[in-house]
Amino acid sequence: xxxxxxxxxxxxxxxxxxxxxxxxxxxxxxxxxxxxxxxxxxxxxxxxxxxxxxxxxxxxxxxxxxxxxxxxxxxxxxxxxxxxxxxxxxxxxxxxxxxxxxxxxxxxxxxxxxxxxxxxxxxxxxxxxxxxxxxxxxxxxxxxxxxxxxxxxxxxxxxxxxxxxxxxxxxxxxxxxxxxxxxxxxxxxxxxxxxxxxxxxxxxxxxxxxxxxxxxxxxxxxxxxxxxxxxxxxxxx
Amino acid sequence: xxxxxxxxxxxxxxxxxxxxxxxxxxxxxxxxxxxxxxxxxxxxxxxxxxxxxxxxxxxxxxxxxxxxxxxxxxxxxxxxxxxxxxxxxxxxxxxxxxxxxxxxxxxxxxxxxxxxxxxxxxxxxxxxxxxxxxxxxxxxxxxxxxxxxxxxxxxxxxxxxxxxxxxxxxxxxxxxxxxxxxxxxxxxxxxxxxxxxxxxxxxxxxxxxxxxxxxxxxxxxxxxxxxxxxxxxxxxx
DNA sequence: TAAGGTATGTGGTCCAACCACATCAAGTAC
DNA sequence: GTACTTGATGTGGTTGGACCACATACCTTA
Numbered sequence: 001x002x003x004x005x006x007x008x009x010x011x012x013x014x015x016x017x018x019x020x021x022x023x024x025x026x027x028x029x030x031x032x033x034x035x036x037x038x039x040x041x042x043x044x045x046x047x048x049x050x051x052x053x054x055x056x057x058x059x060x061x062x063x064x065x066x067x068x069x070x071x072x073x074x075x076x077x078x079x080x081x082x083x084x085x086x087x088x089x090x091x092x093x094x095x096x097x098x099x100x101x102x103x104x105x106x107x108x109x110x111x112x113x114x115x116x117x118x119x120x121x122x123x124x125x126x127x128x129x130x131x132x133x134x135x136x137x138x139x140x141x142x143x144x145x146x147x148x149x150x151x152x153x154x155x156x157x158x159x160x161x162x163x164x165x166x167x168x169x170x171x172x173x174x175x176x177x178x179x180x181x182x183x184x185x186x187x188x189x190x191x192x193x194x195x196x197x198x199x200x201x202x203x204x205x206x207x208x209x210x211x212x213x214x215x216x217x218x219x220x221x222x223x224x225x226x227x228x229x230x231x232x233x234x235x236x237x
Numbered sequence: 238x239x240x241x242x243x244x245x246x247x248x249x250x251x252x253x254x255x256x257x258x259x260x261x262x263x264x265x266x267x268x269x270x271x272x273x274x275x276x277x278x279x280x281x282x283x284x285x286x287x288x289x290x291x292x293x294x295x296x297x298x299x300x301x302x303x304x305x306x307x308x309x310x311x312x313x314x315x316x317x318x319x320x321x322x323x324x325x326x327x328x329x330x331x332x333x334x335x336x337x338x339x340x341x342x343x344x345x346x347x348x349x350x351x352x353x354x355x356x357x358x359x360x361x362x363x364x365x366x367x368x369x370x371x372x373x374x375x376x377x378x379x380x381x382x383x384x385x386x387x388x389x390x391x392x393x394x395x396x397x398x399x400x401x402x403x404x405x406x407x408x409x410x411x412x413x414x415x416x417x418x419x420x421x422x423x424x425x426x427x428x429x430x431x432x433x434x435x436x437x438x439x440x441x442x443x444x445x446x447x448x449x450x451x452x453x454x455x456x457x458x459x460x461x462x463x464x465x466x467x468x469x470x471x472x473x474x
Numbered sequence: 475t476a477a478g479g480t481a482t483g484t485g486g487t488c489c490a491a492c493c494a495c496a497t498c499a500a501g502t503a504c
Numbered sequence: 505g506t507a508c509t510t511g512a513t514g515t516g517g518t519t520g521g522a523c524c525a526c527a528t529a530c531c532t533t534a
Binding site: 002003004017038039042049059060061062064065206 | 517519520526527528529
Binding site: 240243276296299302303384 | 486487488489494495496497499
């Protein structure tokens with residue numbers, strides 16, 4: 001076992017046993033190195049990995065924001081990993097979009113009508129109505145869909161949704177630039193958002209799921225993404 | 238921007254531009270450090286992250302297996318990340334199981350009947366019929382479900398399924414030890430596997446999805462996992 | 475009392491050296 | 505000529521030490 005993996009194991013054990021929890025601070029790098037009888041380099045390599053995984057955040061200086069503290073950002077890890085593998089051309093963008101449709105459809109189908117996330121989605125929709133700046137609109141759009149994903153109350157699904165979005169963010173940006181008439185598209189997106197939220201308020205999760213799927217697939221198809229046969233219909237004998 | 242992130246960016250650019258691709262080898266650490274005018278330490282930190290993400294594999298010595306080569310193992314990254322966040326108690330196991338049901342149900346519902354993965358699943362099922370060793374049986378079971386997930390032909394879904402399985406592997410192992418009558422459970426699992434495969438061969442993906450969901454949820458419930466209301470039924474007005 | 479400088483502790487970076495390992499090539503014994 | 509030994513080479517793995525930038529807390533001084 002390589003040295004940094006030993007450190008990694010030690011920290012993971014501390015997390016599992018609860019001796020280290022959210023907001024907790026790791027010992028200083030030099031201290032930890034001495035405790036585990038390894039070099040500071042190895043400790044740092046382990047911390048780098050945890051940082052990339054969204055488990056800790058390293059801050060210099062003194063005070064409350066300094067040191068290495070435990071956070072919880074699963075989206076960061078999944079997002080970076082997906083983005084890197086997209087770069088290697090091993091994860092087709094079409095598969096990512098298809099997976100996003102799958103997860104988000106499921107989330108809205110199971111959304112709890114009284115979820116605070118839905119209230120947030122409604123508020124975001126109001127802002128989008130007034131918003132005229134393209135970049136601001138897209139940022140609000142991201143948060144809107146994220147709120148939808150959170151409405152089902154499944155943290156894993158929310159994290160995966162967020163990471164998928166992050167992984168193809170730059171790709172989606174390029175697609176948007178190809179749109180012939182942004183104002184018309186934005187108007188359609190607003191309309192579809194209203195429809196989704198209306199279906200949810202009407203306790204019709206199934207209908208909302210269909211609308212979400214059409215909403216996402218329609219956008220990518222209009223912007224020119226190659227098809228991946230994402231027909232949600234299931235074959236029946 | 239921290240130094241190792243600069244290295245990370247450089248490598249990611251090489252991947253995106255295609256100058257580095259699957260099976261390709263990175264320059265030696267010392268060489269790369271000199272090229273980018275950074276210390277070897279920073280290069281190593283970047284490589285560590287890529288290794289944790291399942292993008293590269295570092296091998297010592299000489300020859301074809303040596304050096305840092307580009308691989309493609311998205312499951313590794315997602316699995317480690319999920320496992321770590323489970324350790325921080327931020328990702329409930331119930332959510333992971335629920336997500337697994339969601340993904341695997343979708344995969345079998347959209348499985349292509351002529352998929353090679355289905356043939357592999359059938360072969361694995363044959364082996365499980367004869368297998369009497371608990372550990373071997375569980376190993377085959379993992380591969381069986383992985384094959385099901387691959388049958389839909391979506392790499393992202395397959396990778397996520399594999400990582401979910403990996404993240405809760407140790408947890409599932411403990412649950413198995415709690416089972417009152419393993420032989421009876423194993424017999425039931427075999428029977429359910431046959432039913433799933435039969436539904437698929439009958440081109441009834443919807444039925445197969447229902448069976449898969451019941452199969453997974455039934456196992457965890459029997460072993461004592463707390464419920465997470467994973468009723469797949471969608472509310473209708 | 476208020477302002478400024480200093481001590482302390484943190485992560486960030488770099489360097490130089492050494493180790494373990496795996497291959498390959500030259501040399502050597504048969 | 506063939507087979508074995510031995511060293512050279514190049515890879516990542518690890519270590520210790522040094523210095524920097526930064527942010528806070530404390531202490532001195534006006």
